Amino acid sequence: MIPVTPRYNAKCKNNIRGKELLNLRANRNNSLKIVRRDKYLLLLLLPGIVYFIIFKYLPMGGLIIAFKDYSIFKGMWESPWVGFNIFREVFSSYDFLHIIRNTLLISIYKIAFGFPIPIIISLMLNEIRSRHFKRSIQTIIYLPHFVSWVVIYGIMLTILSPSYGILGDIYQMFGKEAPHMIANSRYIRSLLVITEIWKEVGWGTILYLASLSTVDPNLYEAAVIDGANKLRQVIHITIPSIMGVVVLLLILRIGSLLSAGFEQILVIQNDLTRPVIDVFETFTFRRGIELGNYSYATAVGLFSSVVSMILVVSADRLAKSVGEEGLL
Numbered sequence: 001m002i003p004v005t006p007r008y009n010a011k012c013k014n015n016i017r018g019k020e021l022l023n024l025r026a027n028r029n030n031s032l033k034i035v036r037r038d039k040y041l042l043l044l045l046l047p048g049i050v051y052f053i054i055f056k057y058l059p060m061g062g063l064i065i066a067f068k069d070y071s072i073f074k075g076m077w078e079s080p081w082v083g084f085n086i087f088r089e090v091f092s093s094y095d096f097l098h099i100i101r102n103t104l105l106i107s108i109y110k111i112a113f114g115f116p117i118p119i120i121i122s123l124m125l126n127e128i129r130s131r132h133f134k135r136s137i138q139t140i141i142y143l144p145h146f147v148s149w150v151v152i153y154g155i156m157l158t159i160l161s162p163s164y165g166i167l168g169d170i171y172q173m174f175g176k177e178a179p180h181m182i183a184n185s186r187y188i189r190s191l192l193v194i195t196e197i198w199k200e201v202g203w204g205t206i207l208y209l210a211s212l213s214t215v216d217p218n219l220y221e222a223a224v225i226d227g228a229n230k231l232r233q234v235i236h237i238t239i240p241s242i243m244g245v246v247v248l249l250l251i252l253r254i255g256s257l258l259s260a261g262f263e264q265i266l267v268i269q270n271d272l273t274r275p276v277i278d279v280f281e282t283f284t285f286r287r288g289i290e291l292g293n294y295s296y297a298t299a300v301g302l303f304s305s306v307v308s309m310i311l312v313v314s315a316d317r318l319a320k321s322v323g324e325e326g327l328l
């Protein structure tokens with residue numbers, strides 16, 4: 001064995017450092033060439049970057065309000081510092097525990113019943129050979145995505161109102177009194193889930209169909225040659241092909257577990273149903289805007305954002321631990 005001298009080690013280290021510097025310079029030159037080549041395409045990113053800086057990153061400085069007794073007359077910087085007192089007030093209040101329960105229940109219901117439906121519909125549409133019929137179905141189920149929740153609430157009243165709704169007329173035909181489902185805490189959560197599915201199922205279906213369009217047709221031909229029927233093809237080819245998209249969207253849904261649907265609930269809720277569908281976002285809106293308690297609302301919003309980030313990171317690591325690509 002040839003002994004390695006300190007001088008020899010130093011030469012090896014210098015050679016390695018020299019190669020690293022050369023590689024770094026080469027990478028920088030390549031990056032500059034790419035920027036110069038695609039400079040006009042990169043300019044298209046500028047409006048999006050400016051949007052996120054102005055409306056997403058700069059407002060994060062306002063999170064300091066959660067640690068101050070904020071007053072609109074003193075301003076954000078002159079308001080007295082109170083540390084974590086606002087958070088202690090939030091965590092010790094009955095309303096906080098109540099809205100956590102409501103938010104988690106509604107979000108879990110939406111994920112459990114709403115998440116699989118776009119997958120099922122996309123698998124069914126993928127088996128339709130008539131392109132015209134397939135696109136027509138896609139358009140019909142996608143249109144509600146563009147409908148405002150205010151309009152949807154009007155449709156719900158037209159159907160479910162016991163006095164002038166279709167459901168009330170049906171009950172009257174049988175000599176019975178129709179229940180006021182929109183103002184009944186027993187039915188309101190189910191209505192939230194159903195209307196959410198009806199409105200957003202088309203958007204999810206488009207995402208999965210776009211993923212299915214990238215599947216190699218030769219895989220299906222080989223499966224047919226091997227004697228696999230349609231069910232086997234779906235189980236062993238179609239579903240594994242979209243599993244990456246399924247995991248990605250599921251991670252995002254888990255990350256928004258504390259966002260149960262602000263606009264939907266704000267429009268639909270009333271004094272009778274608020275106790276069972278009051279969630280983080282509506283609670284923050286009411287305490288921050290209507291009552292002017294900006295520090296309290298900011299603390300609740302900050303807590304929700306931190307929990308959402310933890311959920312996304314945890315779900316991503318869990319997905320990678322079972323062999324999926326994940327999000328981060």
